Amino acid sequence: MTAAERIAEFATTLTLEDVPAEVAEHAKLHLLDTLGCGLAAHATGAAAEGRTAMAEIGGEGQATVIGHDARLPAVNAAFANAMLCHGLDFDDTHSDSVSHVSTVTCPASLAVGEAQGLPGSEVLAAIVGASEVITRLGMAASGRFHARGFHPTAICGIFGATAAAARLTGADTRTTASALGIAGSMASGLFAYLEDGTATKPIHPAWAAHGGILATRLASLGAEGPPSVIEGKFGLYHAFLGAERGEIDVDAQLADLGSRWEIPRIAYKPFPVCHFMHGSLGAAADALDGRTLTPDEIADVVVTVPEAGVSLVLEPEDAKKTPRSDYEGKFSLQYSVASMLVRGHVSVSDFSDEAIADPGVLAVAGKVRYETPDYPTYPQAFPGGVRVTLADGSTLERDFPHQKGGPENPMSADEVREKFRGNALLALDEDRVEALEDAVLAFEQQDDLAAALAPLTAVKEPVAA
Secondary structure, eight states, X not given: OOHHHHHHHHHHHOOGGGSOHHHHHHHHHHHHHHHHHHHHHHHHTOSOHHHHXXXXXXXXXXXXXXXXXXXXXXXXXXXXXXXXXXXXXXXXXXXXXXXXXXXXXXXXXXXXXXXXXXXXXXHHHXXXXXXXXXXXXXXXXXTHHHHTTBOHHHHTHHHXXXXXXXXXXXXXXXXXXXXXXXXXXXXXXXXXXXXXTOSOTTHHHHXXXXXXXXXXXXXXXXXXXXXXXXXXTTSHHHHHHOOOTTSSOHHHHHTTBTTBOOGGGEEOOSSSSXXXXXXXXXXXXXXXXXXXXXXXXXXXXXXXXXXXXXXHHTXXXXXXXXXSSXXXXXXXXXXXXXXXXXXXXXXXXXXXXXXXXXXXXXXXXXXXXXXXXXXXXXXTSOOEEEEEEEXXXXXXXXXXXXXXXXXXXXXXXXXXXXXXXXXXXXXXXXXXXXXXXXXXXXXXXXXXXXXXXXXXXXXXXXXXX
8 A cells, every 4th residue: 555545544434533632632722823814914915926926816705715705616715814813923833743733634634524515524524634634744854844844744744634635535545645646746945035034934834735736626627646646656755756666654653543633742832933933032031031131231142942943043144143034934943032132022023024123132133153963862853942141241041851831841731722812812802812713623513614614704804914
C-alpha cells in the first residue's frame, strides 16, 4: 500500500467516534483560535486581497466568508478564509513538522462541509484527519523543506486539505488516493518573501486549501493522479528535497494513524510573529516580570534560538534591525524582542507602519545580537532565550526550552478563549463573539453550519488598510 493509499483509507473511514474526546476538544479550540485570527486580520485590513479576488470571480453561494456578506463557492471561500486566517501569522504551528496546520484544515473543511450541508460532527472529524495528515508528512522530513526554501504549510498542507475534502464529499479510497496524486502536482510555496518582507506567505495556506478541494473534485470526475505521489520516484520527497526512494521513512509516520494523535501537540501562538521567535519573546517577558525598559537603560541584548531559525528571523541582520513592513517585522526577532523590552508587549498593534518606525524600539533592535546553542528540545518545540545587560551592569536572563503555547508549556483552554475574544472583538460586537464561541465549542452539535458561522459576516469596518 502506498502512502497516498494509506492516507486515503484513514481519511475516508475516520469518524468522530474514533477520535478521543481530548483530541476532539483540542480540535475545537484550534478551530476557535483560527477563526479569531481571521477576524483580527479582517479588522486590521490584512490579507484581504484573496477575499476580494474570490468575490470578483463570484459563483454559486455555497460557503461563508469572513467579513463578506455573500457566500461564495466552497473552493473560493476556502482560499479567502485561509488567507485571512494566516494574514497576521498569529495562527497555530506544529513544531516537529514546522507547519501551520489549522489555517489550512479549518477553512477547507468548513467550506466543503457547508457546501455539502453536513453537520459539525462530520466537519470536526475531517479537521482532525486532515491535521494528522499534514503533521505526519512534515514530521517525516522535519526541517528539510525549510532548508530548501519551501514552506511545508503549503507543500504538506494541500494533502491535508485534499484528505478533508475527499472525506466530506464521500469519495472512496481509490478516488481519494488519486486526488492526493493530483494534489502533489499543485503543491507549492516558496520562502522567497523573506528577501524583502513582502506578504506572500498568507497565500500559501490559501492555495493549499483551494487546491485540495479542486484536486478532490477533479478526481471525482475521473481525473487521475499517481498513488506513489509521496514516496515514489519524482514524488513529494524526491522532487522537493532531492531524497532517494526509501531515504525518508514516511511509513513510520503513517503506521499509527488513528492511534497516535498529533493535534494535542499543535502549538498556539501568544504572539503574532514567527514561531521561531516565541521562545526568546516568552523568556524576555518572563525576565521583565511586568516592567519595561528605556533604550538608555539597555546596553546589550543577546537572544538565543536554534540554528534552523536564523535565516528566518535573524538574518540578514541589517534588514531585520530596521523592518520595512509589518510582515518583515513579524520575522524580525531583533525588532520584536525590542518591542517586548521597551513596550512590554508584542501584539497586533506593534506592526503598524508607525510602530515599526518607533525610534526607541529601533535603537534597542540595533543592540540585539544572537547565539545558537544546541537545544535538545528542538524540533519538538521552538525554544529560545534572552540575556539583557543593563547600563548599570546588571543582567536579566531567562531561557525557555519550550515556548509558551506548546504542549510542554501549554496555554490553557481559558487562555485560548481569551486570545480568541481579544482577536474577535476587533471585528465583532460582544454578542456575536459570544455566539460564535459558543457554537464552535459545541461544534459537534451544530446541524446548520451556515447559522453557526453567521457571526463571521457581521463584521465592523477594518480600522486599517
